[in-house]
Amino acid sequence: MAVDRHTGSPRHTGSLGRMRMSQLFGTTLREAPSGAETPGYQLLLRGAFIRQLGQGIFAYLPLAWRVMRRIEDIMREEMDAAGGVELSMPVVQPAEIWKRSGRYESVGPEMARFSDRRDRPVVLAMTNEEVVAMLAESEIQSWRQLPKLVYQIQLKFRDDPRPRAGLIRAREFTMKDAYSLDRDDAGLDLQYKRLRQAYDEIFRRCELPVIAVAADVGMMGGTEAHEFMYLNPLGEDTIVLCDSCGYAQNRQVARAGRPVIDATEQSRPLERVETPDTPTIASLSDFLGIEQTRTAKVVFMATDDGRFVVAVVRGDMQLNETKLANLLHAAELRPMRTEEIESIGCVAGYASPIGVGDRATVVVDEVVAESRNLVAGANEEGWHLRNVNVGRDFTPDVVADITAAEEGQPCIDCGAPLRTERSVEVGNIFKLGTRYTSLLGAAYLAEDGTEHPIVMGSYGIGTGRLFACIAEEHRDERGVRWPAALAPFAACLCVIGDEGFAALDGVVGVLESAGLDVLVDDRGERPGVQFADAELIGSPVLLTVSRRSLESGGVEARLRSAEGRDSTIVPVADLATWVAGRVGDRRLTPVRPRSDG
RNA sequence: CGGGGAGUGGCGCAGCUUGGUUAGCGCGCCUGCUUUGGGAGCAGGAGGCCGCGGGUUCGAAUCCCGCCUCCCCGACCA
Numbered sequence: 001m002a003v004d005r006h007t008g009s010p011r012h013t014g015s016l017g018r019m020r021m022s023q024l025f026g027t028t029l030r031e032a033p034s035g036a037e038t039p040g041y042q043l044l045l046r047g048a049f050i051r052q053l054g055q056g057i058f059a060y061l062p063l064a065w066r067v068m069r070r071i072e073d074i075m076r077e078e079m080d081a082a083g084g085v086e087l088s089m090p091v092v093q094p095a096e097i098w099k100r101s102g103r104y105e106s107v108g109p110e111m112a113r114f115s116d117r118r119d120r121p122v123v124l125a126m127t128n129e130e131v132v133a134m135l136a137e138s139e140i141q142s143w144r145q146l147p148k149l150v151y152q153i154q155l156k157f158r159d160d161p162r163p164r165a166g167l168i169r170a171r172e173f174t175m176k177d178a179y180s181l182d183r184d185d186a187g188l189d190l191q192y193k194r195l196r197q198a199y200d201e202i203f204r205r206c207e208l209p210v211i212a213v214a215a216d217v218g219m220m221g222g223t224e225a226h227e228f229m230y231l232n233p234l235g236e237d238t239i240v241l242c243d244s245c246g247y248a249q250n251r252q253v254a255r256a257g258r259p260v261i262d263a264t265e266q267s268r269p270l271e272r273v274e275t276p277d278t279p280t281i282a283s284l285s286d287f288l289g290i291e292q293t294r295t296a297k298v299v300f301m302a303t304d305d306g307r308f309v310v311a312v313v314r315g316d317m318q319l320n321e322t323k324l325a326n327l328l329h330a331a332e333l334r335p336m337r338t339e340e341i342e343s344i345g346c347v348a349g350y351a352s353p354i355g356v357g358d359r360a361t362v363v364v365d366e367v368v369a370e371s372r373n374l375v376a377g378a379n380e381e382g383w384h385l386r387n388v389n390v391g392r393d394f395t396p397d398v399v400a401d402i403t404a405a406e407e408g409q410p411c412i413d414c415g416a417p418l419r420t421e422r423s424v425e426v427g428n429i430f431k432l433g434t435r436y437t438s439l440l441g442a443a444y445l446a447e448d449g450t451e452h453p454i455v456m457g458s459y460g461i462g463t464g465r466l467f468a469c470i471a472e473e474h475r476d477e478r479g480v481r482w483p484a485a486l487a488p489f490a491a492c493l494c495v496i497g498d499e500g501f502a503a504l505d506g507v508v509g510v511l512e513s514a515g516l517d518v519l520v521d522d523r524g525e526r527p528g529v530q531f532a533d534a535e536l537i538g539s540p541v542l543l544t545v546s547r548r549s550l551e552s553g554g555v556e557a558r559l560r561s562a563e564g565r566d567s568t569i570v571p572v573a574d575l576a577t578w579v580a581g582r583v584g585d586r587r588l589t590p591v592r593p594r595s596d597g
Numbered sequence: 598c599g600g601g602g603a604g605u606g607g608c609g610c611a612g613c614u615u616g617g618u619u620a621g622c623g624c625g626c627c628u629g630c631u632u633u634g635g636g637a638g639c640a641g642g643a644g645g646c647c648g649c650g651g652g653u654u655c656g657a658a659u660c661c662c663g664c665c666u667c668c669c670c671g672a673c674c675a
Contacts, residue, residue, distance in 0.1 A: 027608090029609090029624095029625085030624060030625080031608060031609045031610095032609090033608065034603080034604095034608090034609070034610090034668080035603080035669090036668085037668080037669075046608095052667090054666085055667070055668095108674095110673090110674070110675095126675080127675065156675095158675080161598080161674070162670095162673070164668085215675095225675095227675090236674085332673095334672095335672095425675080430675085458675090460675070462675095494634090497633065497634095524633095526632090526633060526634085526635085527635065528633095528634075528635035528636045528637085529635085529637095530634095530635090531634080531635050531636085532635070535635095544634080546633095556634095
């Protein structure tokens with residue numbers, strides 16, 4: 001068939017039309033738009049996978065959408081295998097249900113709120129515990145109807161104060177969120193464990209290396225939580241790892257082994273010492289010529305319900321605000337303002353918990369409580385106190401671990417030095433318990449006729465974020481190298497010259513009849529342009545048909561994952577087998593339901 | 598919200614300090630010819646409220662004021 005590459009008329013007929021490059025929507029870019037600094041994000045923009053429409057708001061163009069659908073299909077298979085059923089819950093929700101759970105007030109401006117035409121307050125969904133609890137209330141009456149696992153893949157909106165790194169932290173994003181409903185904690189434990197396995201399998205099939213770490217429950221509430229972390233410096237979470245025993249926790253909750261403290265040291269008398277110009281621990285230890293471990297510092301925080309908190313940690317350690325907030329059952333902590341600090345009789349930079357009395361809650365870190373004779377402020381500009389001892393000089397309201405684990409500190413389990421890593425949270429699982437179900441009245445009748453609140457769990461994976469992390473993980477300087485199971489197409493076919501176009505139908509035919517999807521570059525571009533775009537798009541198999549390849553006996557084929565550009569000639573008759581053998585994971589295999597345990 | 602940076606054809610940038618023809622360059626785009634294995638060559642074109650509004654001035658992309666948007670750092674964040 002003669003093919004006119006220049007008139008704009010259709011270049012092929014029949015089923016090829018589904019996968020012509022000329023049909024795709026979006027232009028590849030030689031340079032990434034300024035402002036995109038994350039390397040994978042740059043490649044997604046250059047390859048016309050995504051376009052930004054506003055801060056944290058993106059359009060997924062056809063290439064990205066094909067990848068997203070494949071990711072979603074993997075998630076559906078694994079969620080179904082874990083016993084889940086898919087449903088869809090509304091994005092626009094009545095504010096009423098969020099008021100009933102108490103989160104309408106507690107989550108803050110991160111939740112988008114507006115009014116409908118009759119002035120009724122509504123919100124955009126940022127997660128769906130309330131809706132699930134309401135559905136459970138209406139649908140579940142008996143213990144016989146439990147357990148359940150429901151999930152959806154659906155849009156979320158969170159008005160994040162600072163979106164960044166493209167899709168890694170967007171405001172609008174899709175998320176797979178799942179919710180388990182059980183009779184009791186034992187049932188929840190079982191589903192939690194099963195979902196954790198399902199998540200491991202999802203990330204394995206997506207070829208994204210993640211580790212599960214124990215995490216803070218945050219705004220979700222509940223008793224236990226794990227986050228699935230992709231280790232990458234562009235992440236915003238710090239996790240604490242022990243290479244020796246496998247301890248892995250989010251820094252928000254991680255504990256480190258305590259330093260050995262000499263408990264036999266005698267308490268010495270309190271002593272005022274003049275220390276001009278020493279408002280920081282560093283300047284204080286320099287001035288007095290003592291280790292920072294011999295000092296105590298005071299951090300002033302206020303809770304969202306207006307309580308003042310004086311937190312005392314050793315000078316060389318950092319306050320962990322999450323630990324402190326959890327300890328105080330506070331939704332939020334903020335630093336106290338200077339005038340507030342003065343109002344409780346303290347002087348910033350030279351602060352002491354001595355004399356605060358009941359004007360604030362005094363929380364002392366365990367290490368400080370056990371140490372003797374520390375140097376602390378004197379609540380007077382330019383003065384400190386030597387030999388401060390907890391218990392003798394002031395009485396704390398609470399003694400607890402409120403410091404952040406640091407790189408190099410001993411592991412609490414095995415004592416080996418801890419390591420910290422930056423990471424991106426791509427999924428999480430929470431044991432919620434009865435927090436939502438009891439507030440929203442979701443209960444069931446047990447075998448013995450007594451009523452109990454349903455026990456709930458919640459499980460999320462950010463699909464857009466997962467997509468972005470995969471692009472960060474699998475790339476080189478020329479583009480993304482998509483895992484075979486996820487690539488927008490199994491193969492990309494570059495077509496060179498009239499001879500290439502003439503052979504096109506036969507080549508694509510054998511691939512299509514083998515069930516392989518091919519993106520045909522029918523643009524008639526020069527070879528270099530086609531090669532560059534094929535590598536940018538990143539399908540696992542790169543094919544070229546041309547006079548040269550045909551004279552050599554077939555189609556040139558190589559793998560996108562290969563380092564060099566060496567290719568082999570594959571006869572057309574063998575092509576389907578060759579390609580299929582190299583994208584084996586791509587055709588999704590049925591997943592059998594897992595047995596429990 | 599605080600600190601920093603940037604808005605000029607689809608993308609990347611220059612011009613602005615020191616106001617003055619028709620706002621320029623590379624890539625991309627359109628037409629023609631030549632080309633066809635790693636982002637072609639030649640020729641001819643199209644495309645700009647120079648982010649928005651106000652002000653100064655005979656005259657503003659350029660100077661002044663206000664606002665908006667985007668990016669980075671921090672605060673914040675399931």
